[in-house]
Amino acid sequence: MSESEPDLHESEEATDGFAVSLGDPRPAGSRHMWQRSAVTITDGRVIAGTVDGRVSAFPIALSGYGDEPEPSWTATIADEYAVSLEDGPEGTVAVGGRGEGGIVAAIDATTGERRWSYRSADDLGEPQKESLFFLPYVVSVATDGERIYAAARRYERDGGERSFRSAVYAFDPDGDLVWTYRADASPIAIDLREGRLAVAYNRCPGDHRTGLVVLDTETGDPQLTWDPGCEGDRRVGDASLLADGVAVASHGDYRGYRLDETGRERWSVDLARPTEVGEETLYAYPNHVHATGEGVAFVTGNTYPEEGREAEGRHPHEHTITAFTPDGTERWHAPVGGWVSELAAADGTIATPGAQRFRDRDPDSHGLRRYDLVEGPMTGISIEGVVTAAAMTDRRVAVIEEPVEYHDGDAVRGGYRLHVSA
The missing domain is CATH 2.105.10 (Pseudo beta propeller)
Known part of the structure; x- marks a missing residue:
């Protein structure tokens, strides 16, 4: 070692x-622990998503620090953070937002034209408060060249009780919704590989008590479920699919796991x-x-x-x-x-x-x-x-x-x- x-x-x-x-x-402040920007690299372009909902494309051929190159195009998804980006199917960029709408969108990678968009808030509900943690949030988007997949959540609180509403979506390239997987839990990450979509749930305070669900990308049906089996509502922080299984970072017991294709444990580490x-x-x-x-x-x-x-x-x-x-x-x-x-x-x-x-x-x-x-x-x-x-x-x-x-300093460091x- x-x-x-x-x-x-x-x-x-x-x-x-x-x-x-x-x-x-x-x-950002001392406790900056949230997503409010995103970046992805496509053929010949770097795409940046920003705090005001802009998505901008820059040619990779640009060079020279100190220059201020202009973007090839700039699109706006909504008045919210553009927090998830991925190279999409049929010449698009898949975008996920954090804001009142919790927008999932597809933008033309060449022109910046918005081809379609979808409000996850229509399913999950409007924000309980106009503050960051209560806003509908598309935590991740992924594409397989044929469809766009997205996981979105909304948080609310009633006194000491916390709850989540969430949905995992599959969209065709034209924006038609193919299937939805719902849970009263908080998805934190997704991973896509060979017809499987892994969804990691980091908070499960409701009826859904499963930290990992692997869905069939064609139907949205669960192929595999796994949970660390711990007390409390903390479950899984992330998952990474393999050809013969999945690796899992567990919030529930602070361990790492390697599972086989059926969800059985091959090994685990503290x-x-x-x-x-x-x-x-x-x-x-x-x-x-x-x-x-x-x-x-x-x-x-x-x-x-x-x-x-x-x-x-x-x-x-x-x-x-x-x-x-x-x-x-x-x-x-x-x-x-x-x-x-x-x-x-x-x-x-x-x-x-x-x-x-x-x-x-x-x-x-x-x-x-x-x-x-x-x-x-x-x-x-x-x-x-x-x-x-x-x-x-x-x-x-x-x-x-x-x-x-x-918070205890007197200077702003760096820039956007x-x-x-x-």
Whole structure:
């Protein structure tokens, strides 16, 4: 096992690409843990989604830091965050929003024309309050070249009781709804592979008590269900499909699992289980997983105490990535620098867009880190603001930088920018 951190170099010196301003939004705060931007890479274009519902396309051929290249086109989905993007079928870009409508849309990748849109709020209900956590939220979109899939949720609260309404959708390229899978639980991530759609539910306070559901993409019927079987409503943080099963990051018991195609456990590993640190018992949630035939990598998030709300200490496996062989043997372990909102992966490489360590507030940790699934840490990119979204191909990396203002500081760090590099 090896443990080291990727070297972070300044973006202007370490890349061959361009950076462009995306506007001037309210800076992220110390507890920035939500999605409000998105990015994806299509043939010849980088597509960025922003806090005001704009979706803009930039030609990859642009170059030169300090330039301000104009987008090829800009579309607006609605007055809400554009938080999920994916290269769609028949020359489209699939978009998911966070706002009053919880919009799912398809935009023409060449012209920016909106081909169709769908309001998930019509199914899930209008927001209980006009604040971020109550807004309908399309947590993820995915495409298989024939259909667009999306998972949306809405949260509400009645006194001390929390509840969710959610739906997973399949749309034909023309926007016709093919099927819907509903639950009174909170989907957090989806993954698509070979006729299967994995849905991870991180909160299950209602009748739906299953952390993982794998749906048939043709019919929407469940093929596989799995749950860590724990008390409380925390269940699963992420899932990554394999040809012969699925890897799961479990919120319920802070472990990582490798399941076979029937949902039976092949192996499991402790990731950030409750640990005594000084006089506290601390834990951290495994939030992300990426699996291929070469192995599995899990990423953990912030430290939390079993008692109270604020931790004095830090869990030893907070903000880390750990990689395992296909049979569950640990290969390497490394820091990720701070809160990671999502993963990007391509050709055996994993990228972690790093926001802040909101308790330590170390701006030197901001950046994009890269790891080889087999060999471990690679060179990363240092960025002044927090990095909240990333996309990667075998040749390109694109990230969204957001400005951040720590609550105990006196400066805004970074800007709202799209960075594209080779």
